[in-house]
Amino acid sequence: MPELPEIWNLAQQMNETLSNKTIAIVDVRQEKCLNLPLDLFQQGLENRTLGTTTAKGKWVFTKISPDQNLLLNLGMGGLVLYLDPEQAKKPPRYRLKFVFSDRSALAIDFSWFGYVHLVGSLAEHAMKASLGPSPLEEDFTWDRFRQILAGRKGILKSVLLDQHAISGIGNVYVQDILFRARLHPLRKIPSLDEGEQRRLYQAIRQELQNAVDLGGLIYERDLFNHPGRFQQFQVGYHEGKPCPVCGSIIVKIRTSSTSSYICPTCQT
Amino acid sequence: MPELPEIWNLAQQMNETLSNKTIAIVDVRQEKCLNLPLDLFQQGLENRTLGTTTAKGKWVFTKISPDQNLLLNLGMGGLVLYLDPEQAKKPPRYRLKFVFSDRSALAIDFSWFGYVHLVGSLAEHAMKASLGPSPLEEDFTWDRFRQILAGRKGILKSVLLDQHAISGIGNVYVQDILFRARLHPLRKIPSLDEGEQRRLYQAIRQELQNAVDLGGLIYERDLFNHPGRFQQFQVGYHEGKPCPVCGSIIVKIRTSSTSSYICPTCQT
DNA sequence: AGGCTAAACAGGGA
DNA sequence: CTCCCTGTTTAGCC
Numbered sequence: 001m002p003e004l005p006e007i008w009n010l011a012q013q014m015n016e017t018l019s020n021k022t023i024a025i026v027d028v029r030q031e032k033c034l035n036l037p038l039d040l041f042q043q044g045l046e047n048r049t050l051g052t053t054t055a056k057g058k059w060v061f062t063k064i065s066p067d068q069n070l071l072l073n074l075g076m077g078g079l080v081l082y083l084d085p086e087q088a089k090k091p092p093r094y095r096l097k098f099v100f101s102d103r104s105a106l107a108i109d110f111s112w113f114g115y116v117h118l119v120g121s122l123a124e125h126a127m128k129a130s131l132g133p134s135p136l137e138e139d140f141t142w143d144r145f146r147q148i149l150a151g152r153k154g155i156l157k158s159v160l161l162d163q164h165a166i167s168g169i170g171n172v173y174v175q176d177i178l179f180r181a182r183l184h185p186l187r188k189i190p191s192l193d194e195g196e197q198r199r200l201y202q203a204i205r206q207e208l209q210n211a212v213d214l215g216g217l218i219y220e221r222d223l224f225n226h227p228g229r230f231q232q233f234q235v236g237y238h239e240g241k242p243c244p245v246c247g248s249i250i251v252k253i254r255t256s257s258t259s260s261y262i263c264p265t266c267q268t
Numbered sequence: 269m270p271e272l273p274e275i276w277n278l279a280q281q282m283n284e285t286l287s288n289k290t291i292a293i294v295d296v297r298q299e300k301c302l303n304l305p306l307d308l309f310q311q312g313l314e315n316r317t318l319g320t321t322t323a324k325g326k327w328v329f330t331k332i333s334p335d336q337n338l339l340l341n342l343g344m345g346g347l348v349l350y351l352d353p354e355q356a357k358k359p360p361r362y363r364l365k366f367v368f369s370d371r372s373a374l375a376i377d378f379s380w381f382g383y384v385h386l387v388g389s390l391a392e393h394a395m396k397a398s399l400g401p402s403p404l405e406e407d408f409t410w411d412r413f414r415q416i417l418a419g420r421k422g423i424l425k426s427v428l429l430d431q432h433a434i435s436g437i438g439n440v441y442v443q444d445i446l447f448r449a450r451l452h453p454l455r456k457i458p459s460l461d462e463g464e465q466r467r468l469y470q471a472i473r474q475e476l477q478n479a480v481d482l483g484g485l486i487y488e489r490d491l492f493n494h495p496g497r498f499q500q501f502q503v504g505y506h507e508g509k510p511c512p513v514c515g516s517i518i519v520k521i522r523t524s525s526t527s528s529y530i531c532p533t534c535q536t
Numbered sequence: 537a538g539g540c541t542a543a544a545c546a547g548g549g550a
Numbered sequence: 551c552t553c554c555c556t557g558t559t560t561a562g563c564c
Contacts (some may be wrong), residue, residue: 002537032564059537075564076537113538113564153547154558163539171537257537257560276544300550326552330557381550381552421561422544431553431555438553525546526551 001074004168004241005211006220006228008136011055013117013223014062017082018106025099033095033110035117038223039152044068044118057131061122069122075113085109131167135204136212140166145201149189150222151181156192157185157255160204168208171258172217175236177207177258184267185253185260235261270344271326273479273490274496276404281491282330283348285372288485291316293367296343301363301378303385311385312336313366325399325435329390330375337390343381350491351375375518399435403472404480417457423466424460425453425523428472436476439526440485443504445475446528452535453521473513503529 026042028034034041044064051063060072060080068204083091085103088226094107096116108116118123132148133140148165159165160174169177178185180203183196192200213216218229234244239252241262292308296302302309312332319326319331328340328348329398342348351359353371362375374382387393401408402414415432427433435446446453448471451464460468479485481527502512507520511531520526 073538075539078538111537115539152557158558341552343553361548379551382554421542523546 002074002217002220003170003173004055004134004136004208005173005214005230006216007055007060007074007263008132008212008221010223011053011215013061013082014080014106015053017223018050018062018100018220019052020049021100021104022047024101027099028095029097030110033115035115035119039063041118046072056134056137057215058170059131059167064118067120068124069119071115071117071119071122071125071235072108073115075110075115078114078201079111080219080222080223081107081109081225093160097178099102101124132163132165134168135208136168138203140208142198142201143218145204146197149178149192149197151260154189155185155256156183156187156189156200157190157258157260161258166204169204169219172236173207175261176234177203179235179263180207182266182268184262185255233261234245235263237261270342270485270488271438271441272323272402272404272476273486273498274483274490275323275326275342275439276452276480277484278491278502279328282328282346282348282424283321285491286318286330286368287320288317289368289372289374290315291366293365295365296363297365298363298378301383303383303387309386310391313338319419323429323514323530324402324405325398326438329437334387334532337387337393339383339387339393341383341389343378343383345379345413346382347377347379347489348378348491349375349489349493379432393500398432400431400433402436403476404436405433408473410466410469414465415478417460417465420457422457423450423453423524424455424457425526425528426469429459434472437472441442441475441479444502445471446535447503448475450534450536452530453523462478474510480509501529505529 010212010250016169023045026045028038028041031038049065051065053062058073062070064070081092083105088099088103091097091105091107094109096108097253098106117125123129133144149159152159157174157178158175160169161171183201185201209231214228214230215222218227220228235250238250239261241250242248243250243266244264246265248265249261250261250263294313296306296309299306319333321328321330324340332337332338349360351373356367356371356373359365359373359375362377364376366374391397401412407460417427419425425442425446428437428445429439449468451468468471479498480494481510482498483490485498486495488496503518506518507529509518510516511518511534514531514533516531516533518529518531521530
């Protein structure tokens with residue numbers, strides 16, 4: 001459940017499915033993913049009602065009435081499943097489970113490094129407070145994007161992956177975003193001319209919107225354990241295969257501490 | 269007046285020459301080198317008596333009785349001159365001058381970026397409080413040196429120039445220190461074996477002690493405007509000339525944001 | 537594959 | 551040839 005498209009759909013489904021449910025039981029099997037001692041976490045949530053759920057970047061926020069917020073970050077490969085009362089009787093593996101008063105449940109599992117935090121105001125949460133704009137929201141305008149690039153001196157891929165600059169892009173979707181924009185991940189940001197910046201802006205929006213429309217990646221699961229319909233990357237993870245545009249062989253390179261898959265002909 | 273040997277001798281001379289003199293006039297021509305508004309700086313010093321003067325790294329500290337400290341950093345190319353009553357009548361160029369009650373004077377000039385700060389406790393001065401040991405002091409033991417290197421992952425030259433690690437070495441003396449130790453400036457610190465670390469420790473001590481004994485560099489001036497007797501670098505600034513040990517041509521290379529002069533054969 | 541932190545590194549200004 | 555501030559990059563941890 002890694003990046004913006006999957007998170008975006010998940011939050012949407014959670015909002016439709018869980019709003020107004022009341023938490024009866026908070027069952028935590030991995031306490032270290034909490035930001036509070038277990039007892040405080042439980043007291044803050046049990047007998048409370050869920051409000052709206054939204055997403056920003058790779059984070060999910062659920063309002064807890066009257067005045068708290070649940071923050072969820074799935075890390076790498078987390079899974080969030082809604083269980084109807086029948087399914088809730090034999091839940092799948094989970095690190096944390098909420099059982100609602102109607103006997104339905106929400107089971108959250110992480111394969112690696114997820115968090116579930118409970119805070120008062122969202123502003124007090126360091127990460128949420130400093131997240132950059134989410135590319136499918138209205139505030140991610142061309143002008144805003146240009147300002148984000150302005151004054152940065154690092155390499156292109158860094159800013160795309162920096163959640164404080166732009167939130168929601170990870171090392172999966174960034175591959176095809178850069179291919180769409182025909183830009184090399186190691187390009188220095190100040191070297192991008194306006195045309196290239198515009199290509200990049202469009203590539204971000206189109207790539208992520210397309211993935212949202214397809215319900216996310218085929219190897220990820222949504223709230224109802226359904227896979228997405230996004231099957232095929234253009235260059236991502238296709239080392240050694242031909243570029244779908246020019247036929248050049250796609251190569252895997254090291255970019256800072258991540259890997260990148262690029263078409264050496266198309267991406268400059 | 270750049271590095272430890274010159275500063276060390278200067279402080280020694282200031283201590284012998286200026287102790288117990290009382291400041292009559294504080295004449296500041298460049299206010300921005302102060303840490304205080306001019307009037308407070310003057311009030312803090314006028315009619316006070318100088319105590320002992322010491323050096324640490326590239327900084328000079330003079331006790332001002334009863335409870336203040338004058339901190340002097342000469343930046344690049346500063347000049348500090350004692351003027352006897354006769355000389356004080358026609359002082360050389362200065363940014364700041366103290367005239368003493370006996371009509372002698374101290375004239376301080378910077379060619380670039382010097383400071384003169386007045387503080388209560390030394391601990392409140394950020395830089396002084398965090399300076400590393402000075403290589404010619406007793407606390408710069410082999411064991412202390414080894415601890416400074418331990419756990420550092422950067423390149424060798426960086427730690428030598430980091431005043432928070434070891435104080436007093438600048439980009440001039442570091443050249444021949446590295447040549448003496450037969451070490452390349454870009455070596456990673458964790459790659460140094462014990463023998464190399466010992467060579468380096470000895471090289472630092474010997475190079476700086478030798479320079480102190482010679483009264484500093486020939487192109488620098490001491491408190492009495494006398495030049496030093498350190499004439500000849502081994503490799504420093506000798507680009508294109510033969511290495512005095514093996515005859516290889518000395519090359520100039522970029523190391524982070526500084527230049528280094530090395531013998532590519534001897535230094536590995 | 538994610539996010540946090542501390543250290544290392546690079547550029548610009550005084 | 552200095553030192554400091556800031557932003558960026560990296561390594562190691564959870």
